[in-house]
Amino acid sequence: MDLRAAIASIPDPEVPVITIEDLGILREVLVDEPARTVMVLITPTYSGCPAMDAIRQHIEHVARRAGYAATVETRLIPAWTTDWMSASGRDKLREFGIAPPDQRSEVAAHPVGVTLTVRRVTCPLCGSTDTEEISRFGSTACKALRRCNQCREPFDEFKSF
C-alpha cells in the first residue's frame, strides 16, 4: 500500500468505522520521495474536538513506519462541513448504527426559527422516519442522540454541520 493510501485509511478515533478520508478532513498529502518526507494537510471538524490530536499522532506514526518524516498542518479555510463526507462513509455509518448527516445543500435555507425544532431523521436500524430527539448533544462533539419510536432503539445521529 502506498503512503497516501495508508494515511487515507487511518480510522477516526471516535468513530472507527470511517476513515479520515471518508470523513472529509484529509485535504492533501504531499510526498517528497527523495527527501522521504510527507506533508499532510487536514481540516479540523469542531474547534475543540480532542480527536484531532490523536489523528495527528496517528498520521505521524503511519508515515514513520513507512520510512517518512511527516509534518501535519491544519487548514482552516474553507471550514469543514459534513457535505465533505463520502457516500461510502455515510453507508458505513448507517451500517454501524449511526444516522449519517443530511446533505446540507439539499436542505432549503431558512431563517432561524423561534419555534421548537422538529427534524426528520431516519432510524439507521429499521429505516423508520418516526424518530425523536433525546439529546441535542451526544458522546462526541459531532453527534446527537435519538430514539426510534418504531423499533424503540436509541441511536446516534451524526449532526449536519
Place this chain on the structure above:
Amino acid sequence: MSRNAIDTSVSDHSVSDHSVSGSSVSDTTLTTDAAAYCLQLGDDALIYAQRLGDWISRAPQIEEDMALANVGLDLLGQARELLTRAGQLDGTGRSEDELAYLRDERQFHNVHLVEQERSDFGFEMARMLWFAAYQCELYAALANSSDETIAGVAGKAVKEVDYHRDHASQWVLRLGDGTSTSYVRMKEGLERVAPYVAELFEDDAVSVAVSEAGVGTLPSSLWDSAFGHVSRVVAQATLTLPTDSTWRSRGGRQGIHSRPMGFLLAEMQHIARSHPGATW
C-alpha cells in the same frame, strides 16, 4: 503594575520582531491592536468554557450535562485558536497555555457576563442565549476578516455557536412557556443577566482600531441583530425582556473584573502554576 509590565513587553517586542507568521497584519500598532482583540475574544470563550465545565454532574438532566460540556468544548477550541493567534501577533511568542494559565486577573480582557458564577439553570440559559446571539453575529462578521487566521476560526466557529444559540433558544421557549415555576425562574434568569449584556456590545479603542483596519468588527454593530434574535425568542416564550437596569457591568475589557473572577482563575490555573512546565 503587572499590566504595565505586559504592555511594555508587548510594544518592545512588536517593534523589534516582525516574525508574525501567516499574517496579513503588518503595521506595528495595528498588530498590537489585533493581538489585544484576539485576547478579548479568546478570553470570553475561555472563561465561559471554564464556567460551563462547572455544570458537569450538576445539570438538571444527564443529557444537559453533556450539552453544556459540549458547548464549553467548542468554546475552548475557539479560545485555543484565538489565544495562539494573540501570542503570534503580539510578538511575545507566548503559547495558548502560557496565555491561559500564566496571566493574572488584570491581564484578562473578558466581559463580566462570562465570569459570573454558575447558579440557576434559568440564569445559565439566559446567559447562553445572549452570549451565543452575540457570538453568532460576531463570527459571521469576522469570517470576512483581513486576518486569515481570524477569518478561518470565525468561519468554523459561526456554525458551532449557531447550534449553541439554538440550544439556548429551545430551553428559553420551553421554560418560559412551561410551568408557572419554570416561567418565574426563566424570568429571574433574564433579569439577573440583563446588567451584564451591554458590556458585550461596547466599542473600545481596540475594537475601533481593528474594525477600521478590516481585521475586526465594532461590537456596537452587532447589537441590532443579536437583540432581534433574543427579543423574538423571549416574546415567543411569553416572557418580556427586563427594562433598563439601574446598573451595568463595565471594565472587563480593561482587565477590571468582578469578585468571582479570581476564584475562577485560581481553580483553572492552579495545576499549571503548582507544577510549572509539567507535561503529560
